[in-house]
Amino acid sequence: VTIVNGTPLESVSVADRGLLYGDGVFRTLLVRAGKPLHWSLQYSKLTQDCAALNLRCPDETRLAGDLRDAAAGHALAVARITVTRGGGVRGYAPPKASQPTCIVTASAHQPRSGPAGGVALHLCHLRLAHQPALAGVKHLNRLENVLARAEWDDPALQEGLLLDQDGFVIGGTMSNLFIVENGRLVTPLLDRCGVAGVTRARIMTVARALKIPFAGDRITLERVMAAAEVFLVNSVIGVWPVARLGDRVWDSGNLTGLLMQSLATDDGSLD
Amino acid sequence: VTIVNGTPLESVSVADRGLLYGDGVFRTLLVRAGKPLHWSLQYSKLTQDCAALNLRCPDETRLAGDLRDAAAGHALAVARITVTRGGGVRGYAPPKASQPTCIVTASAHQPRSGPAGGVALHLCHLRLAHQPALAGVKHLNRLENVLARAEWDDPALQEGLLLDQDGFVIGGTMSNLFIVENGRLVTPLLDRCGVAGVTRARIMTVARALKIPFAGDRITLERVMAAAEVFLVNSVIGVWPVARLGDRVWDSGNLTGLLMQSLATDDGSLD
Numbered sequence: 001v002t003i004v005n006g007t008p009l010e011s012v013s014v015a016d017r018g019l020l021y022g023d024g025v026f027r028t029l030l031v032r033a034g035k036p037l038h039w040s041l042q043y044s045k046l047t048q049d050c051a052a053l054n055l056r057c058p059d060e061t062r063l064a065g066d067l068r069d070a071a072a073g074h075a076l077a078v079a080r081i082t083v084t085r086g087g088g089v090r091g092y093a094p095p096k097a098s099q100p101t102c103i104v105t106a107s108a109h110q111p112r113s114g115p116a117g118g119v120a121l122h123l124c125h126l127r128l129a130h131q132p133a134l135a136g137v138k139h140l141n142r143l144e145n146v147l148a149r150a151e152w153d154d155p156a157l158q159e160g161l162l163l164d165q166d167g168f169v170i171g172g173t174m175s176n177l178f179i180v181e182n183g184r185l186v187t188p189l190l191d192r193c194g195v196a197g198v199t200r201a202r203i204m205t206v207a208r209a210l211k212i213p214f215a216g217d218r219i220t221l222e223r224v225m226a227a228a229e230v231f232l233v234n235s236v237i238g239v240w241p242v243a244r245l246g247d248r249v250w251d252s253g254n255l256t257g258l259l260m261q262s263l264a265t266d267d268g269s270l271d
Numbered sequence: 272v273t274i275v276n277g278t279p280l281e282s283v284s285v286a287d288r289g290l291l292y293g294d295g296v297f298r299t300l301l302v303r304a305g306k307p308l309h310w311s312l313q314y315s316k317l318t319q320d321c322a323a324l325n326l327r328c329p330d331e332t333r334l335a336g337d338l339r340d341a342a343a344g345h346a347l348a349v350a351r352i353t354v355t356r357g358g359g360v361r362g363y364a365p366p367k368a369s370q371p372t373c374i375v376t377a378s379a380h381q382p383r384s385g386p387a388g389g390v391a392l393h394l395c396h397l398r399l400a401h402q403p404a405l406a407g408v409k410h411l412n413r414l415e416n417v418l419a420r421a422e423w424d425d426p427a428l429q430e431g432l433l434l435d436q437d438g439f440v441i442g443g444t445m446s447n448l449f450i451v452e453n454g455r456l457v458t459p460l461l462d463r464c465g466v467a468g469v470t471r472a473r474i475m476t477v478a479r480a481l482k483i484p485f486a487g488d489r490i491t492l493e494r495v496m497a498a499a500e501v502f503l504v505n506s507v508i509g510v511w512p513v514a515r516l517g518d519r520v521w522d523s524g525n526l527t528g529l530l531m532q533s534l535a536t537d538d539g540s541l542d
Contacts, residue, residue: 019355021413090351090378130436141411144402147324150365153367
């Protein structure tokens with residue numbers, strides 16, 4: 001079911017700036033028994049991303065209601081919230097009094113757990129461009145992700161690893177990346193490209209609670225290859241241990257296992 | 272009037288990848304008495320841009336018919352063709368058998384000729400990112416243009432000048448740029464960012480016919496400031512001489528005037 005601006009509807013205007021220019025942001029999240037998981041983190045990130053584009057963020061209570069309505073009848077649903085700058089006159093200039101379009105859609109969640117032991121990665125040829133004005137934001141301009149994901153269709157490869165234009169590792173096409181080096185957790189800095197997801201933030205919070213040393217850094221591919229453990233995260237898959245990238249094979253790691261457990265037992269009701 | 276996949280319709284599915292990811296391309300062009308101007312160039316560019324995203328380009332005759340229908344009743348209309356990858360399963364992976372969505376919309380053209388003597392430019396703070404995989408393509412990921420255009424709302428400034436991340440001049444937020452140096456026409460290379468428009472291509476063709484020396488190059492802001500003449504082009508505005516950028520003021524230039532005339536007398540019926 002889809003809710004557009006509070007009303008069940010399956011379409012948007014052809015004049016919507018989300019379609020015309022990708023002028024908007026989105027979130028993908030799980031909804032269990034009508035309740036969005038980790039909602040305060042999700043809404044907080046949506047608010048930040050709207051602010052990055054100078055978009056008015058829809059009201060929190062109204063959005064949670066839309067999510068409940070869209071996910072009605074599903075024990076566990078995967079939902080998407082899209083907020084665009086709405087319609088208006090032609091041209092790139094954002095209308096002064098724009099009326100955002102809020103699209104909430106949900107469907108039954110079909111878990112896509114990776115193979116036991118972890119996932120295998122494709123190394124993407126496409127390099128992410130540096131755009132500090134949009135880095136970290138989950139906006140609707142996702143052609144880089146589409147082109148990167150189109151590079152492989154071998155079902156034995158579950159995700160693609162993306163580097164930036166300088167050759168630093170940024171993450172998966174739809175996930176954030178962590179590596180373990182000498183018992184320390186490291187994740188790529190996302191100040192020039194990439195999307196800073198909510199589950200990435202949750203990992204940092206859990207690491208702090210468990211007193212696991214943690215840092216953001218520029219990470220070369222060589223460091224990933226040399227890392228003791230590698231894993232990917234997002235709000236729908238949770239944690240995916242990485243088992244293979246090219247010739248490099250990883251056994252399941254202790255720290256990854258610990259973080260998977262910690263995340264699985266935290267459904268966000270305490271956020 | 273809007274035509275979606277051959278049918279009058281004002282909306283698209285919320286599951287359309289054009290909305291979800293900006294997964295598509297577009298063209299903006301003039302339609303006079305039902306005939307799209309410079310159609311062979313426009314369609315050729317649409318075909319190239321679709322190919323860059325591995326999208327199937329709609330049939331030329333059908334598109335021309337949609338443009339005629341959408342522009343019916345207008346002596347001169349401004350039209351937009353949008354081609355997206357259509358709907359499909361969730362996720363960045365392009366569906367193997369995607370059915371493109373083709374949106375053709377048109378409305379009466381309200382000419383926005385700049386002030387007599389030329390336009391004044393805002394120098395944009397936003398720097399365009401380098402993405403060779405998408406450079407030159409008029410795709411739907413236009414947040415950089417939106418953010419750049421949002422930087423000013425002084426109606427005395429008609430366009431914004433965009434530099435890339437290395438400080439080279441790329442063009443306007445909605446137009447291509449040319450400078451005149453020692454009687455030679457120079458335009459930015461668009462191999463790393465920017466959109467290579469049809470009117471830019473027409474200028475090159477006219478320059479060749481008139482035996483005006485011509486080159487594509489990396490152009491610094493200093494070179495623009497030192498240029499004898501500067502002008503902007505796109506398919507709707509035609510040629511806009513630049514009269515001012517910051518403290519630099521240009522008088523109307525001979526070569527710009529000659530090219531304006533040459534373009535105005537060529538309505539594309541010979542393309």
